Amino acid sequence: MPVAQSPRIRLLLVEDNELDAELIVDEIARGGFAIESRRVDSEREFEAALADFAPDIIISDLSMPSFSGYRALEIAREKAPDVPFLFVSGTMGEEAAVEAVRGGATDYVLKHNLARLPASFRRALREAEERRARAQAEASLLRAQRYEGLALLASGLSHDLRNVLQPITMGASMLLEIDDERAHKVGTLVKDCAARGLDIVHSMLTFARGTRAAIERVKVRALLEGLALLLRGSTPRNVELAIQLPAGDVEIDGNYTELQQCLLNLCLNALQAMPDGGRLEIAGGREELGEHFFEEGETRTPGAYLRLSISDSGIGMSDEVRSNLFKAFFTTKKDGTGLGLLSCRRILDNHKSYLRVESTPGKGSTFSLYFPLGPVRSGDADAPAEAPQGRGQRILLVMEEAGKLSLLAEVLRTTGYVVHAAQSGSAALLEIESNGLPDLVVMKADMSLMTGVRTLSALLDRAYAGPVIMIVRAGARPTADDLPPVRRIRFVE
Numbered sequence: 323m324p325v326a327q328s329p330r331i332r333l334l335l336v337e338d339n340e341l342d343a344e345l346i347v348d349e350i351a352r353g354g355f356a357i358e359s360r361r362v363d364s365e366r367e368f369e370a371a372l373a374d375f376a377p378d379i380i381i382s383d384l385s386m387p388s389f390s391g392y393r394a395l396e397i398a399r400e401k402a403p404d405v406p407f408l409f410v411s412g413t414m415g416e417e418a419a420v421e422a423v424r425g426g427a428t429d430y431v432l433k434h435n436l437a438r439l440p441a442s443f444r445r446a447l448r449e450a451e452e453r454r455a456r457a458q459a460e461a462s463l464l465r466a467q468r469y470e471g472l473a474l475l476a477s478g479l480s481h482d483l484r485n486v487l488q489p490i491t492m493g494a495s496m497l498l499e500i501d502d503e504r505a506h507k508v509g510t511l512v513k514d515c516a517a518r519g520l521d522i523v524h525s526m527l528t529f530a531r532g533t534r535a536a537i538e539r540v541k542v543r544a545l546l547e548g549l550a551l552l553l554r555g556s557t558p559r560n561v562e563l564a565i566q567l568p569a570g571d572v573e574i575d576g577n578y579t580e581l582q583q584c585l586l587n588l589c590l591n592a593l594q595a596m597p598d599g600g601r602l603e604i605a606g607g608r609e610e611l612g613e614h615f616f617e618e619g620e621t622r623t624p625g626a627y628l629r630l631s632i633s634d635s636g637i638g639m640s641d642e643v644r645s646n647l648f649k650a651f652f653t654t655k656k657d658g659t660g661l662g663l664l665s666c667r668r669i670l671d672n673h674k675s676y677l678r679v680e681s682t683p684g685k686g687s688t689f690s691l692y693f694p695l696g697p698v699r700s701g702d703a704d705a706p707a708e709a710p711q712g713r714g715q716r717i718l719l720v721m722e723e724a725g726k727l728s729l730l731a732e733v734l735r736t737t738g739y740v741v742h743a744a745q746s747g748s749a750a751l752l753e754i755e756s757n758g759l760p761d762l763v764v765m766k767a768d769m770s771l772m773t774g775v776r777t778l779s780a781l782l783d784r785a786y787a788g789p790v791i792m793i794v795r796a797g798a799r800p801t802a803d804d805l806p807p808v809r810r811i812r813f814v815e
């Protein structure tokens with residue numbers, strides 16, 4: 323089997339002296355590099371070589387009879403800004419060296435000290451590679467964030483559209499029940515169109531949710547080492563980077579790429595929060611989370627977790643910034659997208675993980691991520707459950723709006739329930755008098771004549787002891803003091 327060879331490094335030499343050029347190539351080869359070199363000593367040749375030789379690195383003399391090293395540097399910065407550029411000169415004074423580095427040269431080496439060249443060459447290539455990796459990571463982060471924005475928009479739109487299309491479908495079903503040919507035709511047409519609309523909405527939602535990233539065993543050590551590599555290229559000199567790898571071979575269930583995207587996002591935010599430098603620390607370890615850890619609205623799953631904290635000593639956040647952190651498009655940066663943290667949150671949700679933020683203005687912020695150390699529970703929590711089929715149970719439906727009342731009644735009837743519809747509390751009581759007590763009561767809370775709470779009391783007075791579903795406006799749930807003692811009540815907003 324042929325042995326895979328690492329590609330040769332393409333070195334472009336700007337040097338008029340052939341002997342010096344050979345010395346340079348020899349010195350670099352002695353450092354263990356496999357190189358392919360081309361020598362040029364005029365502006366025209368240099369420009370042509372930049373285009374067709376596509377060098378990985380340039381080494382230039384300072385002054386040549388027909389060309390100047392500074393001019394070569396100028397051209398290289400313009401035409402190949404990512405290619406490292408080293409000066410090797412016999413005459414370079416300190417001032418010239420400073421000027422060269424200021425002009426964008428990566429380093430300079432004196433010809434009488436060529437032994438330094440391999441180290442300088444290696445460093446220049448490594449830094450270029452790190453810059454490339456960082457640019458790639460940033461580009462993929464930006465792509466991911468754009469996608470996130472699009473998905474967000476699609477998700478919002480599809481929910482709105484679904485709310486519009488569902489009543490149309492229900493109305494069409496009612497038309498089909500009328501014994502009239504024209505009503506039937508119109509009903510079929512409307513129903514078909516609405517069904518097609520719902521299909522489109524469904525595809526939009528599928529796109530918005532995205533295909534779920536594959537779950538694998540992720541070695542946390544490797545994840546953090548990869549992150550360190552990416553960060554090294556983007557950490558400014560005035561920021562101290564401290565990454566503490568967790569002890570042992572901790573593994574979590576997750577998706578490596580998504581996790582790296584999330585951590586990188588948090589680290590780049592941290593770096594941006596330290597314009598005057600500071601310390602970025604990534605640390606963590608195993609923690610047992612008890613019931614008290616979980617906040618309202620979170621699934622409570624106490625147990626063993628891996629905590630990873632990303633701390634910066636930067637500007638911190640005001641209360642206003644903190645309360646908006648996860649809102650789509652919220653940003654305080656001139657060129658921010660306001661999607662980074664939202665995207666982190668989505669990734670963490672996919673990993674059944676939790677996020678906590680601590681911050682003090684002027685002192686810094688800490689984002690802590692908690693990953694379950696047990697297996698991630700599979701199953702799609704968002705998938706709509708099949709509506710259960712009724713078996714003739716009797717439902718008393720009470721709401722004032724005639725349109726909604728008849729639609730809902732119709733849907734429940736087609737699902738196998740017997741429905742008694744009433745447009746007010748008093749009509750509901752009359753219903754009970756003539757048809758007896760139902761198995762379930764569904765009613766709106768805010769009705770103008772007799773409120774839901776009053777109707778409920780009246781039903782209890784008439785010995786109703788079954789379950790109640792009360793439809794309330796968002797945030798307008800009746801307090802426990804207002805409610806009569808119903809045993810089984812659920813609120814739907």
Ligand code: ADP
Pocket residue numbers: 591592595634636637638639643647652653654655657658659660661662663664687
């Ligand atoms: P973006 O980085 O594009 O602004 P994000 O969603 O990542 O979007 O962040 C939203 C906002 O949260 C930022 O604009 C910033 O105000 C604030 N923020 C995020 N991380 C930090 C941090 N480590 N320190 C201070 N503020 C932060």
